[in-house]
Amino acid sequence: MKITKLVILFNYQKILLGIIVSIVLFGLSFFINSSLIVLLFRILGVLIILNIIASLVASYILYDNSDLYELNNLKGVVDWNKTENVVLVHASFDPLSKSLEEKYPNLNLTVCDIFGNRHEQEKGIETSKKIFPPNPKEIKIKPHQLPFDNRSQDVILAITALHEILDHDQRVLFFKEAKRVLRDDSLIIVSEQFRDFTNFVFFNIGAFHFLSKKQWKKAISEAGLEIAENKKITPFANMLIVKK
Structure with a gap:
């Protein structure tokens, strides 16, 4: 996990921004009357969180659980x-x-x-x-x-x-x-x-x-x-x- 932790360190601002945007989208969805926009906001919020998780999992597979640095x-x-x-x-x-x-x-x-x-x-x-x-x-x-x-x-x-x-x-x-x-x-x-x-x-x-x-x-x-x-x-x- 050493290198994955560094990936998080280098990208923590982007990760934090993504989490904040996702929370804002979910929050706004409770104040909107249009069911379509509510659905879009919530789907977008979920996708942002999933993308953050996916990128970290991919980083772990690539940097800490592969042959990249083993040769x-x-x-x-x-x-x-x-x-x-x-x-x-x-x-x-x-x-x-x-x-x-x-x-x-x-x-x-x-x-x-x-x-x-x-x-x-x-x-x-x-x-x-x-x-x-x-x-x-x-x-x-x-x-x-x-x-x-x-x-x-x-x-x-x-x-x-x-x-x-x-x-x-x-x-x-x-x-x-x-x-x-x-x-x-x-x-x-x-x-x-x-x-x-x-x-x-x-x-x-x-x-x-x-x-x-x-x-x-x-x-x-x-x-x-x-x-x-x-x-x-x-x-x-x-x-x-x-x-x-």
Whole structure:
């Protein structure tokens, strides 16, 4: 429940607003004579509450009860015991690097925080860093300038991070840089929620926070890379295996 609690913390204002609006709609319905409007107000109030509950349940399934941060989906794709240099990219929220280092002490892991991402301004970011302290070796990066030598890295991991690169051209530049620093036959692992029907149902307008599958394919292909595989982690998130 750790990450779901953080989701609530980051979105408590929206959740509170939804509850207040729902209560107001129910309250107003008792002072309206039109049975149709009463019904509409009450249905709308119920839908708002149901949407809040659904989004929290979906968040729990995605963040606390799935393979998102376990990376078991990569069995047969990445042999961590034979992998040397790994880059982990996040957006001011890193629940993964510690467990990776504990499981695979042989990894030369570089943890990178995307400089200037939206989460840096979130009120709850300090709390999240208490729950998941930043890696002491963490460095700040700009998407268009990765501080690594050509063909020096084996895997780049970006778990729910790259959608924080808001500009399409900057995303393309990131993938071009990733291509530059990766060795031949190396991988970029991108795990993200898509702006799709399922996420609209459960997260409503929150789905606009994410990119569509088409947008990801466009950015990756423009960088001269290809999606070798698209794995479904949960109904709400996909893992893209990207190759040179």
